Every structure is written in C-alpha cells, then in structure tokens.
Amino acid sequence: MRIMHQVVTFDAADVAAESRFWAGVLGGEVDEDGDWHMVLVDGAPRVGVQLAPGHVPPEWPVGPTQQQIHLDLWVEDFAEAHEHVMALGATVLKPAAGNTAGDDFQVYADPAGHPFCLCWLVQPS
Structure with missing residues (x-):
C-alpha cells in the first residue's frame, strides 16, 4: 500500500472560517468543494475541513x-x-x-x- 498524502481533517460548523484559519496558519490556500475544503501548501494537501453542522x-x-x-x-x-x-x-x-x-x-x-x-x-x- 502506498499512501499518497496524509491529511488531518477537522469537523466544523463553519467550513469557510475553519479552512481560512488553517490556510493562514500554514501559509497555504483553500480549495473549496462544497461542504469539504482542503488546505493546500505548495500545492500539496495538508489539512481538510468538512461540514459538521452539529459540531x-x-x-x-x-x-x-x-x-x-x-x-x-x-x-x-x-x-x-x-x-x-x-x-x-x-x-x-x-x-x-x-x-x-x-x-x-x-x-x-x-x-x-x-x-x-x-x-x-x-x-x-
């Protein structure tokens, strides 16, 4: 088995605020896909954020x-x-x-x- 990327994913009621925060901390950018956002650093996935309305x-x-x-x-x-x-x-x-x-x-x-x-x-x- 070859793992391509390791990503920690956070649940959040406000996906946009959470992903912007981690992009700012890590010096990355947010790739939005509906209720799922990926924070990319130098083009590589680093942190995921998924919608959890009841978080x-x-x-x-x-x-x-x-x-x-x-x-x-x-x-x-x-x-x-x-x-x-x-x-x-x-x-x-x-x-x-x-x-x-x-x-x-x-x-x-x-x-x-x-x-x-x-x-x-x-x-x-």
Whole structure:
C-alpha cells in the first residue's frame, strides 16, 4: 500500500472560517468543494475541513466534551507565531508554563474550538 498524502481533517460548523484559519496558519490556500475544503501548501494537501453542522467544540482541559485530537506546531519565534494565530482568530486556552529550560508550549483553540499548541525550545538566558 502506498499512501499518497496524509491529511488531518477537522469537523466544523463553519467550513469557510475553519479552512481560512488553517490556510493562514500554514501559509497555504483553500480549495473549496462544497461542504469539504482542503488546505493546500505548495500545492500539496495538508489539512481538510468538512461540514459538521452539529459540531460541538471540545471543552479542554475539563468538561463533558473532551478533545479528540490536536496539533503541536513547533515554531522558531513564539511571539511572532502567537501574534499570527491570534490575528487569524485563535483563542488562548492555556498560557505557557514559563519554563526556563527545555521545551514550552501554549494551548490555543482554532475558530471551531479545536485545540492546538504552539511549541518551542526555550533558549537559556
């Protein structure tokens, strides 16, 4: 078996908002096909978004609707990445721990409420 592409697909009540968000985060473009959108980066499929009218956002870290999946996005410049995702419509769910060594991360939600993390390596001062 040869897998041509690997694509994570998000359910969303607002397919356009969700696909625009991920296209903005990944530096791609949206290929719309009715209730299904594909985010393409350099012409390759990266993230799918499908219409789910009854989609209920996860309530992370506690709540009756737990997260099912999330993306960890490793970035070089956290401050720049934070401003970028916030301008695209992200919401902070859990601030960074403020680690002084090793890795750190901050948890966000995309417009449909799916959690994702911006992660980075902390540079010692």
